[in-house]
Amino acid sequence: MSVNVNRYKCGYCGACVGVCPVGALELVETWIEVDNTCTSCGVCAKICPVGALVVVK
Amino acid sequence: MKNSYDVIVVGAGPGGSITAKTCAEAGLDVLLIEKRQEIGDPVRCAEGVGKEGLKRHIEPDNRWIAAEVKGSKILAPDGTEIKMSEEASSGKAGYTLERKVFDRALAQQAAMAGTEVMVKTRAIGLLRNNGMVRGINAMYMGETHEIRANIVIGADGVESKVGRWGGIDTSLKPGDIDTCAQFLVTNIDAGDYSKFYLGEIYTPGGYVWVFPKGKNTANVGLGILGSKAGNTRPISLLHKFIETYLPHAKILEMVVGGVPVSGPIKKTVTDGLMLVGDAARQSDPLTGGGIINAMDAGKMAGEVCIKAKEKGDYSAKTLKEYEDKWRATIGKELSKSLLVKNMLLKLSDEQLNQLAHSLEGVDTSKMALQKVLPILFKKNPRILWELRTLFV
Numbered sequence: 001m002s003v004n005v006n007r008y009k010c011g012y013c014g015a016c017v018g019v020c021p022v023g024a025l026e027l028v029e030t031w032i033e034v035d036n037t038c039t040s041c042g043v044c045a046k047i048c049p050v051g052a053l054v055v056v057k
Numbered sequence: 058m059k060n061s062y063d064v065i066v067v068g069a070g071p072g073g074s075i076t077a078k079t080c081a082e083a084g085l086d087v088l089l090i091e092k093r094q095e096i097g098d099p100v101r102c103a104e105g106v107g108k109e110g111l112k113r114h115i116e117p118d119n120r121w122i123a124a125e126v127k128g129s130k131i132l133a134p135d136g137t138e139i140k141m142s143e144e145a146s147s148g149k150a151g152y153t154l155e156r157k158v159f160d161r162a163l164a165q166q167a168a169m170a171g172t173e174v175m176v177k178t179r180a181i182g183l184l185r186n187n188g189m190v191r192g193i194n195a196m197y198m199g200e201t202h203e204i205r206a207n208i209v210i211g212a213d214g215v216e217s218k219v220g221r222w223g224g225i226d227t228s229l230k231p232g233d234i235d236t237c238a239q240f241l242v243t244n245i246d247a248g249d250y251s252k253f254y255l256g257e258i259y260t261p262g263g264y265v266w267v268f269p270k271g272k273n274t275a276n277v278g279l280g281i282l283g284s285k286a287g288n289t290r291p292i293s294l295l296h297k298f299i300e301t302y303l304p305h306a307k308i309l310e311m312v313v314g315g316v317p318v319s320g321p322i323k324k325t326v327t328d329g330l331m332l333v334g335d336a337a338r339q340s341d342p343l344t345g346g347g348i349i350n351a352m353d354a355g356k357m358a359g360e361v362c363i364k365a366k367e368k369g370d371y372s373a374k375t376l377k378e379y380e381d382k383w384r385a386t387i388g389k390e391l392s393k394s395l396l397v398k399n400m401l402l403k404l405s406d407e408q409l410n411q412l413a414h415s416l417e418g419v420d421t422s423k424m425a426l427q428k429v430l431p432i433l434f435k436k437n438p439r440i441l442w443e444l445r446t447l448f449v
Contacts, residue, residue, distance in 0.1 A: 011099075013101050015236060018215040019233075028092070047315060049237055049238045049314065051290045
């Protein structure tokens with residue numbers, strides 16, 4: 001379970017990191033890292049201002 | 058970098074830099090880290106601040122002031138304007154900042170006061186001893202370092218991890234965050250008021266702002282509550298708004314971001330740790346403004362660090378003074394703003410128009426929102442009944 005981040009869309013704002021309920025995301029400089037605690041809940045994809053995140057089930 | 062400090066501040070935004078400066082001026086040994094290689098960039102902010110709040114912390118400097126504004130205008134769905142100003146006497150209420158320059162100026166002040174600043178340095182975890190937070194694990198240029206401190210300040214913004222590592226759940230629910238997009242545009246008449254457009258007609262479930270950054274340029278942005286975002290992205294809604302209302306605008310820069318609008322959270326300190334600014338969710342739920350609150354909170358947190366050092370006690374019991382202080386001031390305002398915001402979100406375009414029309418013949422141009430609200434309530438008790446607790 002994870003999310004895919006389209007780094008060509010991502011504006012590296014970190015909003016997704018702030019809403020992740022399990023802390024699976026991290027903003028490093030200009031990219032988002034996803035660790036293996038991601039539950040594919042999809043909250044990050046819902047609030048992304050540019051729609052850069054896609055949930056993988 | 059040494060391996061031990063009195064205070065480590067994580068994040069060199071306005072909140073972090075003011076905390077660091079306050080501590081360093083009192084002679085504390087302070088490390089301020091910023092994970093980006095450039096302080097202040099990329100910007101994630103509409104850059105509007107009130108003059109009075111700003112002046113509490115720094116003397117205004119033309120290097121980082123993009124424009125001066127007279128006040129705010131709220132635009133109802135039918136275009137009716139409500140003009141307001143926080144600073145009636147001078148007729149100039151606020152500024153639109155150049156955050157890239159402003160943030161660096163604040164970090165510079167912290168540095169000049171004695172703070173050690175490290176950029177491209179990211180906190181990746183906390184050090185602990187007997188349950189107390191006693192420093193951080195940091196990564197600089199791909200290498201990890203253990204850096205000890207008596208107090209860690211999490212000023213790490215909307216994406217804060219420091220609180221979570223310390224056992225404070227700061228995760229935001231979709232209803233606790235505004236998802237935002239903004240363009241710096243030119244080739245428009247920016248005017249000399251910060252403008253807020255309210256209503257479905259402009260954007261569903263949120264609002265649009267236009268903050269002047271010069272005669273022809275402005276930050277034009279749009280925010281919607283995460284829980285109301287559905288499948289529409291703020292960036293697409295913003296494109297649509299600009300095509301409709303500012304068809305000649307030319308885009309110079311794109312900014313995206315999330316603004317905490319949760320109102321005060323339950324806990325912002327623990328043993329050896331305090332949270333400041335967006336990390337503590339201290340941004341205003343109504344206006345989205347967070348700069349002044351972060352700086353005010355940073356000052357308070359810094360002063361509590363100084364006291365803690367004097368006492369030699371860094372437990373939550375000592376640090377709680379910071380929490381009590383910000384809650385009694387910033388926190389109160391956040392709660393009020395949250396109430397007004399929740400109310401506004403429920404109003405139809407027709408009701409918003411009614412509210413705007415009810416102020417016809419009232420000169421609000423020298424009043425702050427806090428003065429206009431009671432008038433609105435008096436004239437529209439039915440629509441605004443939920444706000445009654447604000448006026449007793």
